[in-house]
Amino acid sequence: xxxxxxxxxxxxxxxxxxxxxxxxxxxxxxxxxxxxxxxxxxxxxxxxxxxxxxxxxxxxxxxxxxxxxxxxxxxxxxxxxxxxxxxxxxxxxxxxxxxxxxxxxxxxxxxxxxxxxxxxxxxxxxxxxxxxxxxxxxxxxxxxxxxxxxxxxxxxxxxxxxxxxxxxxxxxxxxxxxxxxxxxxxxxxxxxxxxxxxxxxxxxxxxxxxxxxxxxxxxxxxxxxxxxxxxxxxxxxxxxxxxxxxxxxxxxxxxxxxxxxxxxxxxxxxxxxxxxxxxxxxxxxxxxxxxxxxxxxxxxxxxxxxxxxxxxxxxxxxxxxxxxxxxxxxxxxxxxxxxxxxxxxxxxxxxxxxxx
Amino acid sequence: xxxxxxxxxxxxxxxxxxxxxxxxxxxxxxxxxxxxxxxxxxxxxxxxxxxxxxxxxxxxxxxxxxxxxxxxxxxxxxxxxxxxxxxxxxxxxxxxxxxxxxxxxxxxxxxxxxxxxxxxxxxxxxxxxxxxxxxxxxxxxxxxxxxxxxxxxxxxxxxxxxxxxxxxxxxxxxxxxxxxxxxxxxxxxxxxxxxxxxxxxxxxxxxxxxxxxxxxxxxxxxx
Numbered sequence: 296x297x298x299x300x301x302x303x304x305x306x307x308x309x310x311x312x313x314x315x316x317x318x319x320x321x322x323x324x325x326x327x328x329x330x331x332x333x334x335x336x337x338x339x340x341x342x343x344x345x346x347x348x349x350x351x352x353x354x355x356x357x358x359x360x361x362x363x364x365x366x367x368x369x370x371x372x373x374x375x376x377x378x379x380x381x382x383x384x385x386x387x388x389x390x391x392x393x394x395x396x397x398x399x400x401x402x403x404x405x406x407x408x409x410x411x412x413x414x415x416x417x418x419x420x421x422x423x424x425x426x427x428x429x430x431x432x433x434x435x436x437x438x439x440x441x442x443x444x445x446x447x448x449x450x451x452x453x454x455x456x457x458x459x460x461x462x463x464x465x466x467x468x469x470x471x472x473x474x475x476x477x478x479x480x481x482x483x484x485x486x487x488x489x490x491x492x493x494x495x496x497x498x499x500x501x502x503x504x505x506x507x508x509x510x511x512x513x514x515x516x517x518x519x520x521x522x523x524x525x526x527x528x529x530x531x532x533x534x535x536x537x538x539x540x541x542x543x544x545x546x547x548x549x550x551x552x553x554x555x556x557x558x559x560x561x562x563x564x565x566x567x568x569x570x571x572x573x574x575x576x577x578x579x580x581x582x583x584x585x586x587x588x589x590x591x592x593x594x595x596x597x598x599x600x601x602x603x604x605x606x607x608x609x610x611x612x613x614x615x616x617x618x619x620x621x622x623x624x625x626x627x628x629x630x631x632x633x634x635x636x637x638x639x640x641x642x643x644x645x646x647x648x649x650x651x
Numbered sequence: 652x653x654x655x656x657x658x659x660x661x662x663x664x665x666x667x668x669x670x671x672x673x674x675x676x677x678x679x680x681x682x683x684x685x686x687x688x689x690x691x692x693x694x695x696x697x698x699x700x701x702x703x704x705x706x707x708x709x710x711x712x713x714x715x716x717x718x719x720x721x722x723x724x725x726x727x728x729x730x731x732x733x734x735x736x737x738x739x740x741x742x743x744x745x746x747x748x749x750x751x752x753x754x755x756x757x758x759x760x761x762x763x764x765x766x767x768x769x770x771x772x773x774x775x776x777x778x779x780x781x782x783x784x785x786x787x788x789x790x791x792x793x794x795x796x797x798x799x800x801x802x803x804x805x806x807x808x809x810x811x812x813x814x815x816x817x818x819x820x821x822x823x824x825x826x827x828x829x830x831x832x833x834x835x836x837x838x839x840x841x842x843x844x845x846x847x848x849x850x851x852x853x854x855x856x857x858x859x860x861x862x863x864x865x866x867x868x869x870x871x872x873x874x
């Protein structure tokens with residue numbers, strides 16, 4: 296089966312050869328292609344080549360065009376540092392204070408920043424392998440983009456001191472996200488949403504419901520209106536906002552390893568597909584192939600019977616230097632487990648997670 | 652301690668927990684105007700309040716925004732009290748302090764720095780998001796007695812172990828005492844990575860540093 300056939304079978308509860316598996320490969324793709332991480336960001340052709348090469352190398356079930364979280368905020372005026380061969384990071388927010396919010400304009404995906412390059416990358420991936428594997432493009436959620444536009448510290452102070460300013464800023468970030476989402480969908484590419492600043496490791500569930508959820512809901516509605524399913528990833532702790540993530544309209548929640556898959560299944564598994572949550576750093580980057588196999592088995596044991604389906608995945612994007620043998624081990628483990636899952640632990644010892 | 656002093660300490664603590672900069676300013680100004688001990692007001696008031704806020708954070712009652720605003724109130728109080736703090740002693744030793752790489756939360760670290768300075772330590776603050784090797788390099792450069800590592804995030808805890816691994820690899824582990832702290836850190840974690848001490852809050856960190864410096868001095872004499 297190819298990836299598209301696998302997802303179709305999963306949705307219809309038809310027989311599968313194995314569960315879909317997505318080690319979320321971001322800048323590790325540069326290692327597969329043999330170029331620098333910093334070569335990918337501004338070069339749509341290279342970014343596509345790297346993502347396609349990584350997909351072909353590992354044979355996973357989803358390409359997600361992603362280099363870093365800042366592309367949209369950058370297109371609205373934030374500045375980003377791009378160290379040679381490392382993941383880019385935010386240098387300076389677009390504005391320093393609430394008074395400047397009205398100076399911001401929504402991004403134009405055909406023109407601003409690196410949005411055209413990322414759209415080009417998505418188009419090239421679709422063209423090359425889109426018939427066999429879903430190609431999504433990462434889209435940073437409005438609340439998170441808002442934090443990059445004004446700076447996280449300023450944003451969270453405003454949340455408590457001047458909530459109306461935060462709503463205005465999120466509305467601008469939403470306009471940009473909507474425009475980018477439409478441009479992605481014009482290519483036939485589904486946006487894949489990530490809103491890490493909404494995590495309960497950062498803001499409270501109530502703050503999430505007040506500030507992050509409403510624009511997310513608008514964005515998801517627009518994507519679903521064009522017939523695409525929406526995967527929503529939020530890093531860190533999320534158990535107290537799963538209900539809001541589902542109510543915002545997500546079809547699939549991508550769960551970090553700081554949250555519990557079995558708990559997610561019990562709470563929202565009847566409403567959404569789940570993916571996760573092999574620890575990207577402790578297991579995928581630093582563990583052995585044996586650790587990876589053991590953890591995959593644990594995840595499958597927890598979530599294979601999720602009513603709305605389960606996709607084996609890393610808890611978050613993989614660190615750039617994740618060893619290839621660990622990504623291979625993840626794919627191999629899922630193949631060995633097969634479908635229906637064979638979960639005896641004879642091949643990897645005890646099913647307990649390695650000590651963190 | 653008289654009732655009035657207790658009341659002012661309570662106000663300072665409440666100001667921090669309730670994210671109330673105005674109350675922090677009023678209470679701190681009263682401490683100074685009434686010639687009450689400024690250091691005790693930091694320890695029994697502001698640090699006490701930060702500790703309460705930290706506990707609420709651990710209990711998932713407070714989140715990063717509340718911690719930041721609690722810190723804002725704390726800094727307002729500190730700004731008023733700090734010029735009036737009498738340094739307890741001098742020459743207690745040298746400390747390199749910082750927040751390990753991957754984490755940019757530095758509220759707890761800043762409070763510990765001020766308490767250490769008050770206790771008579773010479774403190775070099777490397778700031779936040781500090782790579783493990785930078786702690787070691789700076790400690791060697793200034794001949795530090797103590798390396799103090801802070802983090803608020805579980806994801807950056809391995810960076811603490813890495814500092815100790817680097818010291819060991821360079822054969823200089825016994826030249827420095829390493830202390831660690833921060834919301835996700837426990838005494839068990841400190842023991843596991845081979846740190847010399849763990850403090851649950853800023854006040855304890857001050858006491859721990861004094862103890863570690865005394866140990867180091869005793870060991871130095873014995874050697």
